[in-house]
Amino acid sequence: MTSATTTGWTRDQIAQRVAHDIPNGSYVNLGIGIPELVAHHVPAGRTFIYHTENGLLGMGPSPAAGQGDPELINAGKRRVTMMPGAAFFDQATSFAMIRGGHLDLSVLGALQVAANGDLANWSTGADDAIPAVGGAMDLVAGVKRVFVMTTHMTKEGEPKLVQYCTYPLTGRAVVTRIYSDLAVIDVTARGFALVELAPGINFDFVQERTGAPIIQSHALEARR
């Protein structure tokens, strides 16, 4: 198994592919890191309303370097702006939006995703790690749909899509769909199921880099 691929989607192309699947008017929480790229690829004619769990609905892009308000920040503690129609609220209200099922979509990164939709994305469980979870467990427990954006494999060439997670879980059976550099894959009652392959990537290439079987015949149904 090779550790790197020279084909497939770039990070921005993955973000574009995620954005393509988000309906106009959706209330969306983007996780810190690679999911934040989704905001740069909103299809023409659509508006998404971004929620940041530290207490803002209607989050806008980052201000110019050195600008902005240190008390107008996102969940990654970076300065952001606010859009017309934005609202501020406390943490109990913010997590009522999350846990109460009011958000349409959460896009998160992953360390591992299991074939049943289990997600591990907060800790490798290493002895010297400082445990920190933030809002990830609340998001996966409460948001209607959970998309994972991730490289298909770790830097060490290990599959991130696995039969069972070995890292501590963030939530059980919570992931709806996975967008990697190689493919879009649904989590179904029968396990991983292919939705779409990245350009230049064939099914066997993806299956070889995945730690659990992928149902190939699902792709046509999913796009119908």
Added chain:
Amino acid sequence: MIDKRFDSARSAVADIFDGATVMIGGFGEAGSPIELIHALIDQGAKGLTVVSNNSGTGLVGLAALLRAERVSKIVCSFPKTAGSTVFPDLYRAGKIELELVPQGTLAERIRAGGAGIVAFYTPTAVGTPLAQGKESRVFGEREHVLEHGIRADFTLIKGRTADTHGNILYHRTARNFAPMMATAATVTIVQAAEVVEAGALDPEIIVTPGIFVDRVVHVPSPALESALNEAGASYP
């Protein structure tokens, strides 16, 4: 006449006692009541249990309180923010206990504590290490975990504007945990950049009603953790 103003941060925190549980508002530096924290460092109370979403950055504010080894336990959702070195060092050295709580569960435990709800069931963290050892129960075919409300002896928070009755308005995402923490402590202390007479604020827009607030300290130009850190500051 009701007037909850105290003349200084020092006098407002004077009775915080050794072993007290202290809730401290803020998400990162946004909403961190840095002058109240510094006054608490000066005051000297130790063996504190702190409830706060993060653990501070650099060598000022909450990080400085930890560095002074006044805190024996922290209840927290995300103690390893970029620029946070004090907590990781203490934790690895076994000098501080951590109770890690998902952020939404932390918010709700504080809300419940302040609202007279002793415990509640939530789906958050089911199947994860953070649910281990906790009671669970199935509602509607879904497993939920029992979480307990939290109360504190003192709450330290930061507002933008307070009136003499303790009604508070906040600034943008600095609001975060403050409204719940205000409800959950025996004594709630707010520092506010602006303090006005009762009646000056529109009752329709008050976020924290004054019944939840005991002491108001006017801190006209509060320091920011990031600015202090950029300047290489440490406290004391």
